[in-house]
Structures are given as C-alpha cells and as structure tokens.
Amino acid sequence: MSTKAERTEAIDLLEKDFNEAKGIYFTDFNRVNVEKMTQLRAEFRQQGAKYKVVKNTLASIALERCGKKDLIAYLKGPVGIATHDSEPTAPAKVIKDFHKANKDLLPCNAAMIEGTVFDADQVDKLADMPSKDVLLSLLLSALKAPVTNFAGALNGILTKFAGTLEAVKNKKESENS
Numbered sequence: 774m775s776t777k778a779e780r781t782e783a784i785d786l787l788e789k790d791f792n793e794a795k796g797i798y799f800t801d802f803n804r805v806n807v808e809k810m811t812q813l814r815a816e817f818r819q820q821g822a823k824y825k826v827v828k829n830t831l832a833s834i835a836l837e838r839c840g841k842k843d844l845i846a847y848l849k850g851p852v853g854i855a856t857h858d859s860e861p862t863a864p865a866k867v868i869k870d871f872h873k874a875n876k877d878l879l880p881c882n883a884a885m886i887e888g889t890v891f892d893a894d895q896v897d898k899l900a901d902m903p904s905k906d907v908l909l910s911l912l913l914s915a916l917k918a919p920v921t922n923f924a925g926a927l928n929g930i931l932t933k934f935a936g937t938l939e940a941v942k943n944k945k946e947s948e949n950s
Contacts, residue, residue, distance in 0.1 A: 774813045778830060785836035787854075793816050797844065798884045798896065800868060802826060802853040807833030813871055813879065822857040822864045835873060861886040862899050869900035872907040 775783075791797060802810065817824040817837045829848040836844050855864035881896045891899060903911070 783827065783831050783836050784838070787825075787832055788838050790823065790825075790854075790856050791835055791839045791841055792897075794856035795859060796855075796857045796864055796884065796886045797841070798855040798864045798868060799844065799847045799882045800853045800879050801850060801882055803851045803877060804874075809871075809875060809878065813867070816867045816871065817855060817864065820854065820857070820863040820867055821860065822855055822867065824852045824853055824855045824864075826851070827909050841885060844883060846884055849882075852882070858906055862902050864901035865896055865902075868904065869897060 774868055802820050805813070824888050829852060830851070832854060833845045836842060836848075855868065857863050865881070865884065868879060872879050872881070883893065884891045884896045884899065886899070900909075
C-alpha cells in the first residue's frame with residue numbers, strides 16, 4: 774500500500790496531466806504482457822504521448838478535481854490512460870495500430886478530446902483522422918484557392934488589356950506613318 778502522501782502526489786500529477794492534455798484515452802490493458810507494454814509505451818513516447826497505469830480511485834479523484842466527471846464512468850477494470858498535450862489524435866493512432874497488430878489486446882474504452890467524450894467506436898474514427906497540422910494546411914489551401922484563382926483571372930484581364938493597348942498604339946503609329 775502507498776502512503777497518503779504518495780496517493781496525494783499521484784492524484785496531483787494525474788490532475789496536472791488531465792488539465793494539460795488535449796486528448797485523454799482510456800484503454801483496457803488486461804492481458805498485455807510486460808514486453809508488449811514496454812513496446813506500447815515506447816510507441817506512445819515516439820508520438821509525444823504519455824501512457825500510465827493508475828488506480829481507478831486515484832484517477833476518478835483527479836478527473837473530478839479537474840471537471841472531467843464524464844470520464845469517471847469509464848474507469849472500470851484495469852485501465853491505462855494515454856494523454857497528449859498538443860496532438861489530440863496521436864494516441865488514437867498508436868492504440869489502433871497496437872490493437873491491430875496484437876489481436877484483441879488494448880481496446881480503447883473512451884476518449885475525451887478538448888472537452889468532448891467519444892466512445893470506443895468513435896475513437897477508431899479519430900485514429901483515421903489526419904493530424905491537426907494536416908487539417909490546418911488543408912483548410913488554408915481551401916481558403917487560398919479562390920484568392921489564387923481570382924488573382925489569375927485579374928492577371929488574365931490585365932494581360933488582355935495591355936495587349937489591346939499595345940494593338941491600339943501600333944495601329945495609331947501605323948496610321949501616323
């Protein structure tokens with residue numbers, strides 16, 4: 774058993790992680806052996822995510838403290854918690870890849886991304902989404918396209934106008950000669 778001070782420290786750390794996280798994922802790590810867990814944690818680290826296995830009571834206290842009570846219902850059985858501070862869908866990709874490579878291991882029970890709770894089926898769809906940077910670049914290119922097309926149209930009109938002026942100039946010069 775841990776002391777009250779250790780439990781308080783663990784709750785404080787979890788609360789900090791939950792407050793800073795853009796994405797929080799709850800997984801069922803039952804039947805995941807030490808070797809696979811080490812591999813999984815390495816994959817999470819590679820993506821800049823954290824993965825912790827904590828007592829459900831400590832996690833529920835931390836969730837309640839930071840106002841994320843909707844997730845408490847998903848703290849059943851052995852739960853591993855993945856968090857990411859900047860890229861909310863990165864853990865979903867790691868979980869999906871691990872689940873695909875290791876049949877029936879590490880199903881995701883729920884996730885919270887920027888305040889919205891997603892169930893297991895929706896988490897699979899999150900894993901297929903492009904990253905935030907890719908989505909922003911797609912949005913910018915969609916916004917940029919009409920401006921680029923408009924600039925091209927204006928350039929075409931100006932080119933035709935300049936050509937017309939040049940033709941008028943040449944015609945006047947030929948009439949004066």
